[in-house]
Amino acid sequence: MNSITNDQNIQEWSSVSNEIIENFGDQGDFYRKHQLNPAILSLLTDVRGKIILDAGSGTGYLARLLAKEGAYVTGIEPATNLYNYAVLQEKKEPLGITYLQEDLSAWKPIPNTFDMVVSNMVFMDIPDYQSAIRNCVASLKQNGVFVFSFLHPCFEEDIDWRKQQYVSTKEYFEEYAVKQFAGHFFHRTLSSYINLIAENSCYIEKMIEPQLSKEIVDKYPQQERSHHVPLFLVIRAKKN
Numbered sequence: 001m002n003s004i005t006n007d008q009n010i011q012e013w014s015s016v017s018n019e020i021i022e023n024f025g026d027q028g029d030f031y032r033k034h035q036l037n038p039a040i041l042s043l044l045t046d047v048r049g050k051i052i053l054d055a056g057s058g059t060g061y062l063a064r065l066l067a068k069e070g071a072y073v074t075g076i077e078p079a080t081n082l083y084n085y086a087v088l089q090e091k092k093e094p095l096g097i098t099y100l101q102e103d104l105s106a107w108k109p110i111p112n113t114f115d116m117v118v119s120n121m122v123f124m125d126i127p128d129y130q131s132a133i134r135n136c137v138a139s140l141k142q143n144g145v146f147v148f149s150f151l152h153p154c155f156e157e158d159i160d161w162r163k164q165q166y167v168s169t170k171e172y173f174e175e176y177a178v179k180q181f182a183g184h185f186f187h188r189t190l191s192s193y194i195n196l197i198a199e200n201s202c203y204i205e206k207m208i209e210p211q212l213s214k215e216i217v218d219k220y221p222q223q224e225r226s227h228h229v230p231l232f233l234v235i236r237a238k239k240n
């Protein structure tokens with residue numbers, strides 16, 4: 001188990017530099033542009049006119065993409081610098097997005113509000129992920145769609161494929177914290193996420209393990225790993 005609290009990890013996320021935030025881009029970083037966004041958008045299908053929560057919205061890039069497609073978006077982000085940046089973008093270019101500065105685990109959702117909840121690379125960054133997921137499901141309408149991505153728990157080791165052409169794993173069954181460029185992520189088993197979804201009246205409709213195409217790898221050879229072993233898992237579930 002880990003001893004890091006939600007507040008500590010949010011504080012660590014709050015110290016991400018302005019330079020990183022400003023350079024993140026309209027479509028997010030390389031991984032988002034080439035792997036996560038295509039998978040998430042294909043699982044959400046048509047978002048026009050839908051009421052959507054972006055849970056753990058970071059810079060708000062995905063909230064903005066969805067709003068530009070005609071969705072009514074609310075973003076929840078607890079880290080002050082990221083929240084402020086997203087609010088500022090909304091002031092500069094109003095898209096009708098509402099941002100709330102909240103910890104997803106402590107948030108008190110109004111039940112049955114959203115048609116869709118999307119959470120991109122967030123739950124593995126939350127110590128109390130169970131409460132966060134429960135709150136997201138509670139905020140969904142019946143038959144609402146829940147799309148979330150996270151580091152693939154089986155293959156999350158950070159390696160340079162050109163030096164080590166395999167991904168290793170050990171102590172898979174333990175929960176532990178791993179330091180990352182901002183805050184920590186928490187390794188947990190795949191079943192801990194899947195069973196939690198099932199216990200919260202959701203069933204999985206589809207999942208995608210994004211694979212980087214050969215064409216992209218030819219352009220970005222340092223990303224070859226994602227052509228052979230998935231780094232992410234993206235799940236679409238529906239609330240019963």
Ligand SMILES: C[S@@+](CC[C@H](N)C(=O)[O-])C[C@H]1O[C@@H](n2cnc3c(N)ncnc32)[C@H](O)[C@@H]1O
Binds near residue numbers: 076104
């Ligand atoms: C890897 S970033 C992803 C951000 C955004 N979804 C994206 O794809 O760019 C993880 C995000 O989770 C947020 N986060 C960390 N703890 C959280 C919590 N308890 N509740 C909500 N969000 C949290 C961080 O502040 C950060 O914005």
